[in-house]
Amino acid sequence: MVSAKQLGLVSCYDCHLLSRWRPPSGGQKSFCPRCDAELHLRKPNSISRTWALMLAASILYIPANLLPMTITSSLGQTQSDTIMSGVIYFLSHGAPGIGLVIFVASIFLPLLKLIILAYLLISVQRKSSWRPRDRTQLYRITEAVGRWSMLDVFVVTILVALVKLGIFANIDAGPAAVYFASVVVITLIAAESFDPRLIWDALERNHE
Amino acid sequence: MNLIACHECDLVHRIPPIPAGAAARCIRCGAVLFRHKPDSIDRALALTLAGIVLFVVACSFPFLTLIDAGFVQNTALFTGIINLYRQGMPGLATLVLLTCVLVPLGQMLCLLYILIPMKQNRVARYSAWFFRLYLNTQPWGMMEIFLLGILVALVKLGKMATIVPGLSVIAFGILIFVIAAAFSALDPHLVWERLEKKP
Secondary structure, three states: OOEOOOOOEEEOOOOOOEEEOOOOOOOOOOEOOOOOOEOOOOOOOHHHHHHHHHHHHHHHHHHHHHOOOEEEEEOOEEEEEOHHHHHHHHHHOOOHHHHHHHHHHHHHHHHHHHHHHHHHHHHHHOOOOOOHHHHHHHHHHHHHHHHHHHHHHHHHHHHHHHOEOOOOEEEEEOHHHHHHHHHHHHHHHHHHHOOOHHHHHHHHHHHO | OOEEEOOOOOEEEEOOOOOOOOEEEOOOOOOEEEEOOOOHHHHHHHHHHHHHHHHHHHHHOOOEEEEEOOEEEEEOOOHHHHHHHHOOOHHHHHHHHHHHHHHHHHHHHHHHHHHHHHHOOOOOOOHHHHHHHHHHOHHHOOHHHHHHHHHHHHHHHOOOOEEEEOHHHHHHHHHHHHHHHHHHHOOHHHHHHHHHHOO
């Protein structure tokens, strides 16, 4: 059981070719001999970058949930809907399945993702050697589910396209749509900037 | 070098010979190291060509039609994006345009640029660059989520008005499966090996 790092090798992140690692000296970068991507032993500043993005997303998560996602005006009446009031609308109007899908994609998954990322970051910083395989699995989950949170943004886009009648009704996107889309994009980048190999590096240090 | 490092835990493995259709997994963390995909390049190329045709269809016919008390409103794939832009949300409009149109289209074009010459045993000049672009934009194509969004919007508006799905939506729905099949048929390791032989 030996890692590429211990052998003095570096794995290209784009094409997975193993090549000899030359530590950068004097600001010189190393590039993959096969695909020309920049080589890093580990993703650069992985922990601080992921923390920063994760905290930014946590802050944006608040207005995303409190402000209106859509503003519907119909015959002189205006109604603002947040994500949660949209969920409640579906639950109480005979489409509980759709309500549940929106709740999971827009409220539950982003929160779960933020919590998992925070946990992974803390466990890596404490050099934990507890169940690395399961923690890697947790990372895979955050990577895979994050994109589904875009669902509500797309629903708003389609509603805005369809209901632009003016006379009968009109649906506009509310300010939460922008905050919410930012949360999704930032958590996607945060998951990308976290390096799961850091979980296993702690283990190797303990064995030595 | 006959070695590969797991991209999730960095453990070094000797590349094992595996049968067609099988996957090699990391013995330490369980990540998939690579898969052996049969007829990878032929299948990916055929499916990508089908995808381009469907994409053209999806862009050129009515997407959804809303009928409310004799009032008929046609929308195209881009209507929502244009309305968001006009409403003062250019960032959001760009994001939807990128994730649902430009990224999937760009990825298909990247594959055509690389795979058509490869089929004729040539290597197009910027193949490595375009293949890296394809790999790195992978998380940002979100057409299947957009389709789920259509379903949710249909349920939401179903009580207010009648909504008729157009030819575009059907093409869009098939396109999602064709793109997913094309991308999963392609074996990136094979592509890199073929690109390496003829620089």
